[in-house]
Amino acid sequence: MRCLLLWLCSRRPPPRPRFGLAISGGSALGLAHIGVLQWLDEHRIPVDFIAGTSMGALIGGLYATGHDPREIHQFAASYDQLASFDELPTPFRCVATDLKQGREVVFSQGPLTLALRASMSLPALFAPVEMNGMMLVDGGLLNNLPVDVVQSMGAEIVIAVALDRPPDEQ
Numbered sequence: 001m002r003c004l005l006l007w008l009c010s011r012r013p014p015p016r017p018r019f020g021l022a023i024s025g026g027s028a029l030g031l032a033h034i035g036v037l038q039w040l041d042e043h044r045i046p047v048d049f050i051a052g053t054s055m056g057a058l059i060g061g062l063y064a065t066g067h068d069p070r071e072i073h074q075f076a077a078s079y080d081q082l083a084s085f086d087e088l089p090t091p092f093r094c095v096a097t098d099l100k101q102g103r104e105v106v107f108s109q110g111p112l113t114l115a116l117r118a119s120m121s122l123p124a125l126f127a128p129v130e131m132n133g134m135m136l137v138d139g140g141l142l143n144n145l146p147v148d149v150v151q152s153m154g155a156e157i158v159i160a161v162a163l164d165r166p167p168d169e170q
Contacts, residue, residue: 018049019046020048020051020150020155020156021050021158021159022050022145022158022159022160023056023060024054024144024145024160024162025056027055029163030059033056033060033163034059047159049150049153050090050093051092051094051095051146051149052146053094053140053143053145054140057115058120066088066090084109086108091153093146094116094118094119095119095146096118096139097136097139099134121138122138147160
């Protein structure tokens with residue numbers, strides 16, 4: 001009996017799966033991502049990794065900092081020369097599109113504000129971000145819901161939040 005108790009006490013619960021959150025672009029609709037994050041927090045669903053595109057990158061980046069909105073501005077300024085987005089309280093990636101090469105660019109390091117700006121740059125509204133010979137614009141052009149990116153970060157379960165405009169009323 002004693003051996004059985006020792007065996008039961010020495011067993012550790014299996015590690016929980018790592019959760020990733022992939023959040024899409026969606027212009028002003030992207031503010032709905034805040035409600036999703038609040039719901040996940042209220043229901044104690046952990047978020048171990050975040051990847052976002054456009055407005056999803058902005059909301060995801062702010063959430064990844066681990067701070068409340070009052071602290072976001074101060075925090076972003078202090079982390080603007082980050083070596084790696086893995087150093088954030090929640091590891092983060094954001095997606096942009098290089099217009100010159102016609103390819104996806106995934107930011108994992110460097111100035112956070114520049115990466116967010118590139119991911120949200122709509123040429124008609126915001127000038128593209130020129131960096132390292134690239135002309136970077138909204139990541140939604142090639143990868144509006146970066147499930148593959150958050151999976152490559154190590155997520156075993158992905159919660160994907162895609163925003164669609166409501167159908168036109170007739």
